[in-house]
Amino acid sequence: MRRWQKAALGGFAAAGVLGQVVDPGQGWEAIPGSFALFGALGCLLLMGVAKGLGKIGISREPDFYRRENERERTDGDDGD
Amino acid sequence: MMGIEFPPAWILWGGTALLPLLPRRLRPAACCVFPAAALALVLALPIGASFRLSFGPYELLVLEFSRLGRVFAIIFALIATLGGIYSLHLRETGQQGAALLYAGGALGVACGGDLFTLLFCWEVMTAGSTWLIWARRDRESREAGMRYLLYHLFGGGLLMSGILLHFKQTGSLALVAFASEAATPAAWLILAGVVINAAMVPLHTWLPDSYPRATVTGAVFLSAFTTKAAVYVLAVLFPGWPVLLVMGTVMTVYGVIYAFLADDIREILSYHIVSQVGYMVAGVGIGTELALNGSAAHAYSHILYKALLFMGAGAVLQATGTGKLHRLGGLYPELKGAFIFYMVGALSISGAPLFNGFISKSIIVYAAHEGGHGIAHLFLLLAGVGTFLSVGVKLPYFTWFHEKKEPLPRRPLPGGMMAAMALTSFLCLAYGVFPDALYRELPFAMNYRPYTALHLSEAVQILVFTFLAFWWMRAKLVPHDLISLDTDWCFRAPAPWVRRVAVDGVNAVFDAADRLAFAFARRVAELSVHPLAAIRSLGRPERPFDPHLDRPPLSLPIGLTLLVTVVAAVWVLAR
Structure with a gap:
């Protein structure tokens, strides 16, 4: 990432927090930077959940269904 | 004003019928003109306009123009026009006609005034949209199109059952909201039929299964109509049903998790349709005026930015021939225009300020907060994080930037595609x-x-901190050539066994019955011709055909013929 890009991100983040100071919400939304924390932690949580689901068997080879069908057909032919 | 009060859908269906009669070179332009004419009619129709049509003993209200219907009708006609511009390079009358038919069905749903008109337009949409999937003409699209069709026929069946039951109980076909406190079986059946088209989890798999396998131009139309027409019907018939708030909230998060796992860029966008429609369904479930406004506004915004995203993804597919993220990368120098337009859609769906997603999605999130639905509010915010993560950062980063994985062809993009993306942006x-x-x-x-x-x-x-979290983790997020098992695994995995029992098993029974019937018929025929021989052969094992035993002897007739010939010849010579 280039320096100006980092500066732009920093500027946006600062403006975001400042806006929350000017117009605080209710409850946790009134804490300056709470949305930043929510964004970062939420992003990591979603990535973690998705990766975890992938690892426990959701992610499969692209020809998963075709192989399942062909294996069953082969088994069926053997049985006959 | 009375002269123009007819259903705008008829213009598009008329276009479908006229298209094959037009010169081939005029057909692409006609696919923009007919939707533009329908848009002009929608804008000109006054609220409350109606049109009745006699159908046997029934008086159908094929047009009843409401304020809510107008919002959906405007965006349906507008996106059909933009889709027509995007498809200007297309030279397939079948696809062009199917797109007009499909858009007409969606317009008919938004403008119709009774349940029968709704059901008719619903099924017209199914026909048109299925064609757009099959039009890609490969094995995957054929199979996915069949699964799509089965889902929608099932949903249509539920809808029809509900409508018939409701008509039997009330004698009315009017589109009137059902009360959640006194829900009838008919209302539940109608709801079940509608939520299938809204891609409600777990009955959503037809969407990420079929949309990525549709044609480049067909996917743009598909992204706009089916789910949003369902949202319109939910808003009319089921506002304030608490179950919809739960369903919608689940959809928002479910969609973003699966989108993150997907490798096909149009599959990522398809899962985000599930997620974004979840916002609209949740808004209908909240049921306040603000939330219903939010659902309508978000449907309007969503149709625009989602079509734009599919246009951008379609441009990548058109240019390189692949939409697989693990094969893409480094396209920015060649596809700069498509990237810029795609990012307008990506920032819109992410709810970035100054883009249309910001002004619509925030209404629903705010309505959930105002309505005291704290958990739903948190999940809707979390889904926003996931949306920016996949559509706003991961997809463009691994498509246009990152490293080139393999040399891919670079076909030029047609002007119509670029013009449509510019207009939609x-x-x-x-x-x-x-x-x-x-x-x-x-x-x-x-x-x-x-x-x-x-x-x-x-x-x-x-947005900033989601981006930073992605940037920090990006090395671990490199896409792989994998698919994700979804709820359709429940019927796709046992399909071979079901086929064995329900198809092969039934075939075996029919074969056995066939053999028995033929054996019986043969025995009856033998009994009729040679009763004694047939009785003698009873109980003996059947033997193969033997010409010496089974053919009647030919030696006697041949010998007699020869003898007569010889005698006749001798007699003639002796004379």
Whole structure:
């Protein structure tokens, strides 16, 4: 990432927090930077959940269904 | 004014019928003209306009123009026009006609005034959309199209059952909201039929299964109509049903998790349709005037930016021949224009300020907060994080930047595709900057202001820190050539066994019955011809055909013929 890009991100983040100071919400939304924390932690949580689901068997080879069908057909032919 | 009060869908269906009669070179332009004419009619129709049609003993209200219907009708006709521009290079009358038929069905749903008209237009949409999937003409699209068709025929069957039951109980076909407190079986059946088209989890798999396998241009139309027509029907018939708030909230998060796992860029966008429609369904479930306005506004915005995203993804597919993220990368120098337009759609769907997603999605999130639905509010915010993560950062990063994985062909993009993306981008920005242009079309009065310091700081902080979290983790997020098992695994995995029992097993029974019937018929025939021989052969094992035994002897007739010939010859010679 280039320096100006980092500066732009920093500027946006600062403006975001400042806006929350000017117009605080209710409850946790009134804490300056709470949305930043929510964004970062939420992003990591979603990535973690998705990766975890992938690892426990959701992610499969692209020809998963075709192989399942062909294996069953082969088994069926053997049985006959 | 009375002269123009007829259903706008008829213009598009008329276009479908006329298209094959037009010169081939005029057909692409006609696919823009017919939707533009329908849009002009929608804009000219007054609220309350109606058109009745006699159908046997029934008087059908094929047009009843409501404020809510107008919002959906405008965007349906508008996106059909933009889709027509995107498809200007297309030379397939079948696809062009199917797109008009499909768009007409969606317009018919938005403008119709009774349940029978709704059901008819619903099924027309199924026919047109299935064609757009099959039009890719490969094995995957054929199979996915068949699964899509089965899902929608099942949903249509539920809808029809509900409508018939409702008609039997009430004698009315009017589109009137059902009360959640006194829900009848008919209402539940209708709801079940409608939520299938809304891609409600777990009956959503037809969408990410089929849309990525549709044609480049067909996917743009598909992204716009089916789910949003279902949202319209939910808003008319089921406002304030608490179950919809739960369903919608689940959809928002479910969609973003699966989108993150997907490798096909159009599959990522398809899962985000599930997620974004979840916002609209949740809004209908909240049921307040603000939330219903939010659902209508978000459907309007979503159709624009989602079509734009599918246009951008379609441009990548058109140019390189692949939409697989693990094969893409480094396309920015060659596909700069498509990237810029795609990013307008990506920032819109992510709810970035100045883009149209910001002015619509925030209404629903705010309505959930105001309505005291704290958990739903948190999940809707979390889904926003996931949306920016996949559509706003991961997809463009691994498509246009990152490293080149393999040399891919570079086909030039047609001018119509670029023009449609430019126009749609302009509309996404225009509605984002001038939200009142959309708000004044909404069914209820709007006091909501999107551009407050709190809303802006919420959006900016979430976007910036989601990006930073991605950037930190990006090395671990490199896409792989994998698919994700979804709820359709429940019927796709046992399909071979079901086929063995329900198809092969039934075939075996039929074969056995066939053999028995033929054996019986043969025995009866033998008994009729040679009763004694047939009785003698009873109980003996059957033997193969033996010409010496089974053929009647030919030696006697041949010998007699020869003898007669010889005698006749001798007699003639002796004379």
